[in-house]
Amino acid sequence: MERIGLGTTIVIPPKWTVKLDKGDFVGRDALRRVKAEGPRRSLVGLAGADRTIPRHGSRVSRDGADIGEVTSGTYSFFLSRGVGMASVAIGEGEPGDRVEVDSRGRAGSAELVSLPIYRGSVKSPTASKN
Secondary structure, X not given: OOOOOOOOHXXXXXXXXXXXXXXXXXXXXXXXXXXXXXXXXXXEEEEEOOOOOOOOOOEEEEOOEEEEEEEEEEEEOOOOEEEEEEEEEOOOOOOOOEEEEEEOOEEEEEEEXXXXXXXXXXXXXXXXXX
8 A cells, every 4th residue: 555645844734834935945946836736635633433543644535545644643532532633635525524544454434524623623422411
């Protein structure tokens, strides 16, 4: 399997970390070109269903086709579910879409959610109790 790389820093927010007009630096021309063409990937949130916990480097797919890769993930005791972030191809997913996440060799279900993830942004048993 070919890993889906994140590409360059400017593709994923925060863009303010790179000042393209503040002097010359290695890679500035390449970053300007990427900025002009627009991003190919987007950073989205993942909310795991059942026992799915997104793990760094895991594939994110929909209908059997790879659309991205988990950049970070863990179990949220506060939300009582697995949460994470993933880099996905632009146009391949919107908040509310169901996706599959490769969780330690098994396909698990997850939902794409808006960032940031916090109690109230994701429906969970814990959020409804408090």
